[in-house]
Amino acid sequence: MRWDPEAYLGYADLRSRPFFELIVRIDERSPRRVADLGCGPGHLTQALSQRWPSAALEAWDSSADMVRDAQARGIDARLGDVRDWSPKPDTNVVICNAVLHWVPDHTELLRQWVTALTPGAWLAVAMPRNVDEPSHTLVRDLANEPHWRDILAEVVAPATDILDATSYAELFADLGCEIDAWETTYIQRLTGNDPVLEWLTGTTLRPVKASLDDEEWQRFRTELAPRLREAYPQRSDGTTLFPFRRVFAVARVR
Template identity: 50%
Template sequence: MSSSGAWDPAAYLRFAGERARPFLDLVSRVDVPSPGTVVDLGCGDGSTTALLADRWPAARVTGVDSSPEMLAAAPARPGLEFRLGDVRDWRAREPVDVLVCNAVLHWVPGHDRLLASWAEQLAPGGALAVQVPGNFRAPTHALLAALCRSPAWAQRLADVAPSPSAVLEPTGYLDVLTGAGLTADVWETTYLHVLSGEDPVLAWVRSTVLRPVLARLDGPAAAEFTAEYAAALRSAYPRRPDGSTVLPFRRLFAVGVRAGVSQA
């Protein structure tokens, strides 16, 4: 994950169930029966990495993340190893049978080149599985970008405004994976997350896209910015009569498989 400001595992895990669902949908499309080596790049707190170990108990499963705070919350159990590191610098020690990168690459500019590099590190029959949020034009991000670039905040925040170009469209990922010699399966899903509580959409983004923005501001300025953004979010995502709030969330998925038969 990105190292811009400290990650807060408790805040991120408030929506652990909703955040895990795309990971499970991604991994369900990985058809590698008995991998020997499984790597989870940008593993966060390791809770989803543990799911990989559950699915492939005979594999050596390694999670890599750049956040010491997240790794400190990772589970300690046999068959799991966690390493501190930046996904941009990661290199496989041996060919990898399953390489997973979930909800990370939108923090990495130019990650199409990184994906091509990872594809080269797959074993024959190995799979590269990637999921990224596809909601950079949704109100959560568009409103935040507009506020960061507004006259009151642009001098401090314009360069950290979320950009629609942070991820490719599905055809872009198809082109990257097939260009790297993989057989590709690419799709998208929009989840309707039904949230509860006060300003739940703000709570959702606070631990993700809002985090690097608030890291630029001191306490009073952060409170002022958050209040203005929260009001905009309440208008864009109104509370329903039953008290819940619906957050549509588009996700993009890509699984690429290298030709050959796994030796695992």
């Protein structure tokens, strides 16, 4: 299953905002090593090197396409699954933005990371929490219709349960961490034709596209588009308002 860096960067400014609201809560001035897990095309990893220029910077992503884009930006990105990553002894900051909702049993992975990190290290995670929103339920409903069911029913099933902010706070508190957790719903103001469909194409619909040939993919898009237009109607000024929910947690290991 491939990522398309160009599609992902189609709404780069809007997709970047949660990242910066996450890292601003990390109160670390001079980390020795910073890990960006799920670095994508590297445009946000560059911001980490600017904030902490003296730190060694690790960047991981499971997509070869994303890693190539990150490397083209001068990031020393490596291909790898976050489930295989473990912190080096000098790791002070770990950032995992918009990744763990793809990872089954990610809460166990968070526990492993906290246990492996040294005292004083920071772990900052953010995940979309939209699985019950029309943008996602409409995709699942279409994928479960007779024509698509055999191909897509399992593909669009949520990979993992995304908890609420309180539950992540409890998870980290039980591990002895200092914890800051919160949720935000961004009202994205999108423009263009079928903008919610285009937004989803860069993320949520990626497994669908990977499972279909070109003709099937175009048919799926054609069937999904009017449903999304009804759920997210275009305003008289030509914009479409798209609520997008995120959950955040920043933990400091004691």
